[in-house]
Amino acid sequence: xxxxxxxxxxxxxxxxxxxxxxxxxxxxxxxxxxxxxxxxxxxxxxxxxxxxxxxxxxxxxxxxxxxxxxxxxxxxxxxxxxxxxxxxxxxxxxxxxxxxxxxxxxxxxxxxxxxxxxxxxxxxxxxxxxxxxxxxxxxxxxxxxxxxxxxxxxxxxxxxxxxxxxxxxxxxxxxxxxxxxxxxxxxxxxxxxxxxxxxxxxxxxxxxxxxxxxxxxxxxxxxxxxxxxxxxxxxxxx
Amino acid sequence: xxxxxxxxxxxxxxxxxxxxxxxxxxxxxxxxxxxxxxxxxxxxxxxxxxxxxxxxxxxxxxxxxxxxxxxxxxxxxxxxxxxxxxxxxxxxxxxxxxxxxxxxxxxxxxxxxxxxxxxxxxxxxxxxxxxxxxxxxxxxxxxxxxxx
Numbered sequence: 001x002x003x004x005x006x007x008x009x010x011x012x013x014x015x016x017x018x019x020x021x022x023x024x025x026x027x028x029x030x031x032x033x034x035x036x037x038x039x040x041x042x043x044x045x046x047x048x049x050x051x052x053x054x055x056x057x058x059x060x061x062x063x064x065x066x067x068x069x070x071x072x073x074x075x076x077x078x079x080x081x082x083x084x085x086x087x088x089x090x091x092x093x094x095x096x097x098x099x100x101x102x103x104x105x106x107x108x109x110x111x112x113x114x115x116x117x118x119x120x121x122x123x124x125x126x127x128x129x130x131x132x133x134x135x136x137x138x139x140x141x142x143x144x145x146x147x148x149x150x151x152x153x154x155x156x157x158x159x160x161x162x163x164x165x166x167x168x169x170x171x172x173x174x175x176x177x178x179x180x181x182x183x184x185x186x187x188x189x190x191x192x193x194x195x196x197x198x199x200x201x202x203x204x205x206x207x208x209x210x211x212x213x214x215x216x217x218x219x220x221x222x223x224x225x226x227x228x229x230x231x232x233x234x235x236x237x238x
Numbered sequence: 239x240x241x242x243x244x245x246x247x248x249x250x251x252x253x254x255x256x257x258x259x260x261x262x263x264x265x266x267x268x269x270x271x272x273x274x275x276x277x278x279x280x281x282x283x284x285x286x287x288x289x290x291x292x293x294x295x296x297x298x299x300x301x302x303x304x305x306x307x308x309x310x311x312x313x314x315x316x317x318x319x320x321x322x323x324x325x326x327x328x329x330x331x332x333x334x335x336x337x338x339x340x341x342x343x344x345x346x347x348x349x350x351x352x353x354x355x356x357x358x359x360x361x362x363x364x365x366x367x368x369x370x371x372x373x374x375x376x377x378x379x380x381x382x383x384x385x386x
């Protein structure tokens with residue numbers, strides 16, 4: 001099985017080397033592709049020195065455009081599974097084998113590493129928690145079974161999901177919308193519990209005003225997805 | 239011909255001239271220019287044929303004919319804005335695809351060149367380099383020539 005770890009990174013020179021090393025430790029056979037989303041610092045050089053493949057975007061596309069770059073590589077080069085790990089170090093690489101296993105065993109096409117399925121010790125501030133509940137209800141309805149953590153960016157995609165996302169992936173704040181695209185395209189979506197950590201370097205890219213904008217934008221985007229066409233993969237289920 | 243009609247006609251002719259100049263300078267593509275030429279001609283017609291506005295207002299049921307003009311202009315402006323938003327969306331999509339393509343091709347090129355440098359005996363990559371550069375220059379010249 002060919003596994004590609006996609007690491008979107010924007011100004012993460014302080015954390016990206018550790019992330020690459022952890023992925024290596026968890027999945028020694030995986031290829032690591034760092035997508036440098038137009039960083040102003042030495043992210044690309046640090047990642048290259050750490051032994052990762054580095055795709056340098058000529059300017060900042062946002063997380064969606066960066067992750068999709070990885071899916072395009074995964075599709076073109078015939079990877080069976082692509083796992084998406086943030087370059088800031090908050091995703092626990094040691095959980096990658098569990099996400100990948102769910103796809104390998106044929107349980108799902110798209111796996112979300114979730115902070116809430118079991119008690120994983122994650123506590124979000126109250127307004128954000130409310131937003132998460134609303135999104136969870138919305139996504140659960142569309143997917144057809146309960147989805148507790150809709151905003152986690154720690155995910156694994158099988159061949160069929162890679163196919164869909166290489167062609168259609170949301171632009172900014174892509175997590176919720178990507179799940180909806182997958183479910184509407186007939187892909188099987190699954191949640192797997194993982195324990196996340198605080199960031200090792202850099203800061204969260206979302207503040208209070210952006211959180212409100214986030215909710216409005218994401219709900220609108222989900223609405224638009226539900227009105228639009230479905231993107232079904234041509235690849236047969238494994 | 240009243241003074242106001244004269245002013246209107248002169249203004250709209252200046253508008254047409256400006257558009258023709260922009261097209262000549264390649265600052266405006268023909269497919270966008272068509273819209274603006276039609277607009278300019280419409281303005282000239284409305285300026286010369288003063289009864290047109292009254293006829294239009296009566297047909298649609300507008301009591302005060304000049305309002306018909308404002309309505310016409312607002313509808314037109316909204317349509318033009320919508321058109322530019324559509325064009326802009328498509329361009330930004332294409333721009334993103336190109337950026338991703340550049341990033342993945344660049345990664346592949348660096349990887350292949352890196353592998354060459356490591357595997358080959360000393361100097362082999364260097365000896366081949368001028369040839370490659372030469373080819374690149376020739377392609378560039380061809381590309382430039384075809385644009386003229």
